[in-house]
Amino acid sequence: MPLPVVAIVGRPNVGKSTLFNRLVGKKLALVDDRPGVTRDRREGDATLLGLEFKLIDTAGFEDEDAQSLPGRMRQQTEAAALSADVALYLFDSRAGVTPLDETIAQWLRSLDTVVIPVANKAEGKAGETGIIEAYALGLGDPIPFSAEHGEGLVDLFEALRPHIEREEEYPDEPEDPFADGPLKLAIVGRPNAGKSTLVNKMLGEERMITGPEAGITRDSITIDWQWKDRDVRLIDTAGLRRRAKVEDKLERLSAADTRHAVDFAEVVVLLLDATRGLEAQDLRIASDVIEEGRALMIAINKWDVAENPSGLLNGIRGALEEGLAQVKGLPVITVSAFTGRGIDQLLETAFAIREEWSKRVSTGQLNRWFERALEANPPPAPGGKRIKLRYITQARTRPPTFILFGNRVDELPESYRRYLVNGIRKELGFGGVPVRLTMRASKNPFGNK
Structure with missing residues (x-):
């Protein structure tokens, strides 16, 4: 389905091309202080905080004879506005509303196209009078904006969203673009937890040297492999001890190599030794993996010789919940590198959490959840x-990263931030993967007035 179309209209030299360049993310349109630089319509694919649409930059609207060059340019502008889903009517708030602005507004009111008035050059206080004058144009509340400095993007997003967001363009469960690529799976843990033995069992061959001595593996070894016709890039790593205990230069290099392997991985398996349980060093490794934004899962090895397995499993889960407050609900799998028990479940879980880690939620679905979350538990005062809190958008995936816009967000308590992050995980299907939430203040220069 084609993207919604948004046209920028206004008289010459009000900043239309500057706004066009900002929204398409490239300097496609020439910009100069002289009026009339833009003559033909220019189109580009634009993105505004998750909203995607086709943007049209038009020539300055001038009230001239239709046969003259300015008149022919105006015909191009009229055609663009008629074909658009939304017209952004840009005026110079510092210059105030001119007679030509009033003429353009009168013409726009006669169209079926949705019109959003945008008061450009509104940074500082110089544009206040022009914004007040614009209410008389009969086009609704003008949006204070600065195309030059990017102020007012939040307000523009909120004004555009109801008119151009279409559910069929934003499926609730977007396909994972990485689903067909090899799963980059790193096995990490303390020395002698059985990492190389587990890798050998997966491969069905003695690919890695193993033995009772700790620290046999020194380099991170990457092996391309297939599991049930699915590609896996398996990474065996050196054991990680507490840094204070690492004195040997080679062990320091091995530890650095392991951390580099974590950076390369998509999913990291932290392998625990069932005969030793969860130790402080395991929590440090897990915290480092989460800090790097990798999807993390826990595998408890040597389960075939574990004592009191039920109590051990509950104890490890409880310690993870308490010791890793930044991520709740990490997958915990029990395995035996000796017998092969649990390996299929480990790999099925790894593919599933990679999908969660790579997931993108539509802006519409995300903000519907956000509105419900605010209604159920309003932010404090x-x-x-x-x-x-005004709205939220997903900025990226791998790890899923969200930006929350609002006023006075620097005063939002950490407990409320955790409430939102936990809601994202629970309601939007991100499970135990690390979720990043960044706060950003709305830059409406009149927001506090």
Whole structure:
């Protein structure tokens, strides 16, 4: 389905091409202080905080004879506005509303196209009078904006979203673009946890040297392999001890190589020794993996010789919940590198959490959840001053990263941030993968007035 179309219209030299360049992310349109630089329509694919649409930059609208060059340019602008889903009517708030602005507004009111008035050059206080004057144009509330500095993007997003977001363009469960690529799976853990033995069992051959001595593996070894016709890039790593205990230069290099392997991986398996349980060093390794944004799962090896397995499993899960507050619900799998027990379940889980780690949620679905979350538990009002959270967008995947826009977000308590992150995991299907949430204040220059 074609993208929604948004046209930028306005008189000459109000900043249309500057806005066009900002939204398409490239300097495609020439920009100069002289009026009339843009003559033909220019199109580009634009993205605004998750919204995608086709953007049209138009020539400055001038009230001239239709046969003249300015008149022919105006015809191009009129055609663009008529074919668009939304017209952004840009005016110079510092210059105020001119007679030509009033003419353009009158023409726009006669169209079926949705019109959003945008008060450009509104940084500082110089544009306040022009914004007040614009209410008389009969096009609704003008959006204070600065195409030059990018201020007002939040307000523009909120105004555009109801008119151009279409559910069929944003399926609830977007396909994982990495689903057909090899799963990059790293096995990490303390020395002698059985990492190389597990890799050998997976491969069905003695590919890695193993033995009772700790620290046999020194380099991270990458092996391309297939499991049930699915490609896996398996990475065996050197054991990680507490840094304070690492004195040998070669062991320091091996540890650095392991950390590099974690950076390369998509999913990291932290292998525990069932005969030793969960130790402080395991939590440090897990925390480092999460900090790097990798999808993490726990595998408890030597399960075939574990004592009191039920109590051990519950104890490890409880310690993980307490010791890794930044991620809840990590997958915990029991395996035996000696017998091969649990290896299929480990790999099935690894593919599943990679899918969660790579998932993108549509802006519409995300903000519907966000509105429900705010309604169920509104943000606090420290000092009696209300914190206004405006909307949320997913900035990236792998790991899933979200940006929350609002006013006074720097005063939002950590407990409320955890409430939102846990809601994202639970309600939007991100399970135990690391979720990053960044706060960003809305840059509306009139937001506090």
